[in-house]
Amino acid sequence: MLHTKIFRKSILPALAAGLFLAGCKKEEYALPVPKDVLQNDVIKRTLGPNIVGQQIEFAYAMAILPEKGKLVSAQVEASIAGANGTYLENNAYYTNGSGQDVGVPVAEPSVTSGNTTSVTYNVDTFAATLRYYYVIPEEARGKQVSFTFSAKSDDGETVSYKMGPYTIATMDMVRKLNVSNGAAAYISIADMKVYDEAGAAANPDKIDLVYVYYADPDVIFNHALVSPAADAQYLPGVDLPAGVNKSTKVQKVFNLQDYNLAQSQYGIYIDDLDFEKLDLSNAPDFAINLKAEAGVWAETSDGKYRAYIYFNSVNNGSKSAVISMKRYTMSGK
Amino acid sequence: MKTYIITIAVSLLALAGCKKDYPVDEDGLLITTRAECYVSNFELLGTDFVTVRNGAAVIDTVAQTINVEVLYGTDLKNLYPQFTLVTDAKLDPKITGKVDFSDLDHPKIYTVVSGNRKVRKPYTVYITVQPR
Structure with missing residues (x-):
């Protein structure tokens, strides 16, 4: 009880007074003096x-x-x-x-x-x-x-x-490639280019994925990236040129609007490390029903390249899409 | 006098806080008195974290089955199942990441364990792929 009394009668007023004084202290403002050097x-x-x-x-x-x-x-x-x-x-x-x-x-x-x-x-x-x-x-x-x-x-x-x-990153980037069903549909990750059928026939060993648009009456197919070696049911209406037969692993991704590829408001960046840590060992060789602002992680059949392919826009009417790609070359391959 | 009362109240509160009223299980989860044991909702997400279900999953709490049809072209090897359970229940085995559902002949079985940890009900997840 004695302690409480002492606290109330002496320490508390002292603390209050201190606080009051500190609060009232007026520091004079002085113009900052600029340094007189460059x-x-x-x-x-x-x-x-x-x-x-x-x-x-x-x-x-x-x-x-x-x-x-x-x-x-x-x-x-x-x-x-x-x-x-x-x-x-x-x-x-x-x-x-x-x-x-x-x-x-x-x-x-x-x-x-x-x-x-x-x-x-x-x-x-x-x-x-x-x-x-x-x-x-x-x-x-x-x-x-x-x-x-x-x-x-x-x-x-x-x-x-x-x-x-x-x-400086090891990866490469290419933006805004036009792909369209039945025409410029053959995507080469190695070349970071899109080929038409004649181009694919001339470079069959470089074709990693085929862009397909298919409006199926029963199921949702729409825009797809399909490996040439995938089951034929995922390549409707596609007649692959001779020798185009690679099996590329792809995994669907949504909400990964990489800033470099999408150039929109999202502050997301895919860097070398993301490709290094990617594990597609269990991934399928096709991805259907891809939408605008969606994408796929991909790995070429020889394991030399890993890529992220982003859909900037899609057009169901013209059966086409605009894609962008970041590609990483695996070391030692 | 006031000080004494406050001191006693705080001490009592501290003691009460330390008192162990309820036991916890091996996961550190509270074991309660609830004996209910069922799945109330089931979701299946793809690698893009978008649902792959074609319609709602049919959950039969009597037969202890979950029937779900997935969209055509679903990658069955890389799916994230999500179970919604009755209050205080837990799932065995735990879901820690992607699950491979591709072996349709051997459907996955998940056991729901009740809040009192005394009732265990295995649920079988049957997946069918939307035909084309």
Whole structure:
């Protein structure tokens, strides 16, 4: 009881007073003092796996106090030279009231020489953010790439920022291939192409799957990806060219709208690891009743390739579909 | 006085919390007094987690059978069965992933175990494929 009394009479008021005082304390606001040196910062704007042939986008910001000088040049050095199309933007962007990015030219178009891409400013500016687009070259496949961003000001200062290393995916990607029943229906995972009947007859060993559309009166068949070696009942109306006889394993998937393939709002990415961990040992050799935004995991008969084939859209009227594919080459095959 | 009452109440509550009123089974699930033992609903999903049933499953709780017709072209080797059971019951064997239903001549048998773990009823799952 004594303890309670002490607590009530002395500690509690002290605590309350402390809290009151702390709450009332007024911290004076002081304007932050900017650093008087050339500064820079980088963010990577692209997400997901880095796929050969695709871009990695960065935004490179640099600034100096206006009374100290202006920007002279900016450059990016990649550890592996970018493929054709790699460039450093010569526009600085601002976002207008409608949320759109509007470019203001601030420099000469970028010049790429070997691993280095650079721009030289041609307007007096002390702060700019430039976008850098690195097109991933074939030689970077499965390797790591890192970047050094640097800027110069006219008072002789230089500053740099390192980004990476980033792992470049082993997989390949192809988007928006048109397939149609009875015409461009023969899909080659090895070539990542679609062949018509004549093309399939010329390359029978490369045909892994056949696209079929069939409106069955009794059962739901519709859009299907069927292995040439599958039971004939799953290839209605298909007369396979001679030699087209591979058995490809396929497994139906729904709700896997990979961002790279679907290019829609879903932030889902299929990466090399997904293919490595895939187990299709028990999978069938056909998949029927495929819908838009559905897909299949596939593995070629020789086990060399694993792929994810995504249906961007389907058209029952024209018996056709638009498909996209990510393909992974298994190591050691 | 108030402090004492609160202290006693908290101690009592703590003791009550520790008291083991109900036994648990080998899975750590509560063994209750319920003796009901049946399947109330059955679902079958494909690898894309979309149903492969062609119509509702027919559950006979007397004969202890589940008859389900699956869509033409269903991959019977890779299916996810889902059982809805009466309150407190559990299933044996447990479903841990994909199940191979392709051997139609040897239908799978799942046993429902009642809440008091004293009643066991085996249910046979008969699958037929929609004819074309």
